[in-house]
Amino acid sequence: MRDAPPSAPPIALLAELTHRCPLACPYCSNPLDLLAREAELDTDAWARIFDQAAALGVLQVHLSGGEPASRRDLEALVAAARRAGLYVNLITSGIGLTEARLDALEAAGVDHVQLSLQGVTAAMADRIGGYKGGYDRKLAIARSITARGLPLTLNAVMHRENIGDLRQAIDFAADLGARRIEVACVQFYGWALKNRSALQPTRAQVDEAKRVVEAARPQYHGRMVLDFVPPDYYADYPKACMGGWGSTGLNIAPDGTVLPCHAAATLPGLVFPKATEVPLADIWYRSAAFDAYRGEDWMQEPCRSCDRRHIDHGGCRCQALALAGDARAADPVCRHSAHRGVVDRLLADVPVGDSPAFAYRR
């Protein structure tokens, strides 16, 4: 624990309510070691966390998973978060939701729904999700969400299998009445990292995707927001992961472990406290884990003297560990990183023909 607190409280809390999920998407960022139902916090424990988060300054909670609808108490959790004064965003595949549950979620005060889209055809969506019939159920729920006037964001994770359908995905979101589509090129954590060679798009696919997004923007201007998260391996500079470690948001795993990001548990040498054992404010302001990569003191060269260190904060610690074997290294995506060759070699090895088989999340 340290003495001097960081200047700002967190804005957002990602609450991973469960790792259970009826889908088995190979791009999932959940850890390979999924937590069992028995390890999950109960309703009251989450309600206490929401109260603490609001007192700490958190404004919005993202209820995520796994599939949050796998929890029978989802409606009670939404109500608890709203009672705490939080803006509630439900991140869901839609599987497990029904008209009756949507009624209850509306009554509980859910503010926004973010629905995942695995593909724009039943064949593609059900194959990526590993769940037959999932597409039709998702479509029905999406229509019901917009018919109720609930704000809907469609979250389309794009990869080499479905990125060719990007234009259809954008039009699909608009036809559904979504207010926003987030086109997120797959990021390699958890199950996605395990499936990297099957999911990594080619450079030609990425260039075409950028062209498609730019062409669609004017058409949907003022009607639907179009966010594009480019694939960072093809970038010259890394993303500012989490807006900087321990600076704007925190994640809580199903068992109450509090993490600065969804993959932080992969980092060696850090002890992450549980929200059921340590007050959230102490974890945020005084834990060694949240302090580990805050600011710039931890940086090595080339980050330490780089002009971009205030922009990208050295990139992603978890990616530095995964690709360079050193969480303190510059994110190897960076052109100035001594490990950029690792990324370039991975991109040179992207298959151009058939993809390797998926390792489905189970």
Ligand code: FES
């Ligand atoms: Fe952990 Fe980027 S995912 S710092």
